[in-house]
Amino acid sequence: MSFRAKFALILLSATLALYTVVGGWISTRAQQPANDPNAQLRIFESVLQHIQNDYVDEPNMEKVRAGALRGLAYGLDPYSTYLTPDQVREYSGTGKDNQVGIGAEMSQVASYLYVIAPMKGSPADQAGVRAGDIIEYIDGKATRDISLYDAKQLLNGPAGSEVKLRILRANSRPLTLAVKRGSSRAAAAESRMEAGKIGLLRINNLADGEAAEARSRLQELIKQGAQKVVLDLRGTAGGSLGEAVAVANLFIKEGTIAQTTGREGKTLKTFTADPKATIFSGPIIALIDAGTSGAAEVVASALLERNRSQLVGEKSFGAGAEQQLFTLRGGDGLLLTTVKWATASGKPFLGEDRAHSGVTPSVEVKRPEVAEAIDPEDLTGNDDDPVGRPTQPNEKPEVTVAPNVAKPVVEDVQMKKALELLRESKPTPMQRAA
Template structure:
């Protein structure tokens, strides 16, 4: 309530109503008050500019839109992942994290004024239309996206079910081309599984509220299909998984761990530190696990990979992950929507932050590119390439991006096929690190 009162006071002062300054109210309180006075002077500046726009702009401005733009500008200046959500955007976000929403089925971010595809979601209109991770969307239905906020661009891509939309896509050095997509209800099946003879394959495409339940169901069905003495192990595929809910990442990690820390989050103040530990009992017993990651694996998927790697519970195979090592908290603002605010960094059990660095695989495997892709950019630049990103806490360690291509035909998937061969003992079992004691934070 105090914060709201201070903001209201700033708005009143900015509106030009006469009032005592803080120096007059609280004389002699020293530098702390002086710093507060400077802040209120800046709030006065905002009020002065706002009043000038209201009175003198060439057309009558939309005042709520002005304030919304100012708030969003303040948040987006912090880092690429903090933003303001109006009431509609907040509602859309809540629907999406529940695992069912309307749209095209792509995870996007804003880069250099255009919309960049982080990853298309499996089995959605965007994925079926051939949209790829790293594609740049430069126009929507012929309207240039430059000048739009990310939320405005996303709103334009949403619409009635069965309605069509045309995206103009820039891919590598190719000439931009149009892709027509028909909107649909995106029923987010975040987990799917497949029994590959004697190996259980589990793919997690995003961490929604349904992810852990889907993982448990998949493990149960694999166990029922393959006798325990015949099951060689599990492949957990987190490639091009953009992340999602922190609690689901913790629950998924816990499914493969019997004890020890999974992840810790550390905010600005010492009291903000939180540690999350595994509970006794693995869902897969002692079966070997290989986790697949690549340049499109971000956030929650990096938490899982980092936890299993640090505890030497799984072999991590593929290419370096995206490097998003920050936690966003959704703070509701009543009828005014919510803010998405970066409030902490997360750390793997050994105490390492992967912010702007990523998880490095135990076994690096690059995919063979088909001829039509060899001259195109197939790497993600990663978190380190995003303007205004939180810097790595270790000098000189920021990553430069890694390959994010996954062949559509599993027969051509070198990463998956090597994982299957390793689990079946067709290649050196030395790839599997022995389980060890809990890692020590450094």
């Protein structure tokens, strides 16, 4: 890259973070096509000139550059971010190695830190963190408008140390939860038999090695006489694409299971079923909810698009992407999403916005015992609504939640619906336990 090109790139990034500060001035001039790089560069050069010539103090251009790069990545998706040199070393495995988290899959929605789902049995789960919670403060530090990567760093710390979370939850005053950090490994797959020769297979996670565990559990169900299966993917977040394909292949004998896509939706790789890996061809119903994301969405969408299963429950979250680290001259870096996971038909799970993300169930059933999650986009700053506005770290009234409080037993209406649908279906002859 020529010196002129490098300088132009720095100019572009160095002014983007301050775009909103001079937004009114820019809006009168930004009539050029939005994606014309030359037009945008002229705007950025003008803004940079004003910063250098008109800002009240002598600007620290290194800080301006770092802030601008954060802003540049922040406008892309929750998983793309700017990394400092220390963060680059940590990401590359040469930094801190004694840090653990709280065991929850998270994303960012409308600039808020959003809990997709806590891992079953994790410190977050034991402390009472729920899917759909908004973490507003971490140890008194606001999470709004910082990157997802930075928020996760605030959550990490030495094993056994405590982190206090300020939580926004629907129909509730702000909550404070104390969570002890610790290593987390999600529970393995679970299975049991129901009346009517129906097997229940619960997938708690899709980390490396879990597809083999799911296969083993499914084989046990078949040996016990299961002719129909409920596949429970609710609250199953994160995981490996390869493991997801392997789980889907247990039920899908042929055809495309999933794809990965790149720039402009170009198909990068197609994952196809291996007939030899399929061990169950009977009727299936899969359960999904807003805590279903990533690898579990691959499984659910494959079953739906290959006409192997209806999906019962609620729309999934919408995640599944891969990032690549681009190291910069100063040792810092850009972590950019370069690959998206997609359904067999090519629809990415991570869409342009929430409305275009996730997998929609064929039969929508909401669980009345689960509070409707706050929509972060509705947090508009209404002073009359303690949930509908940002709060201060020590603002009262506030509720402190005791961990491990027993929950009342209520009917699982989503499971009930799945069992009803399966009992109405006819079993097919072929399923094998080996």
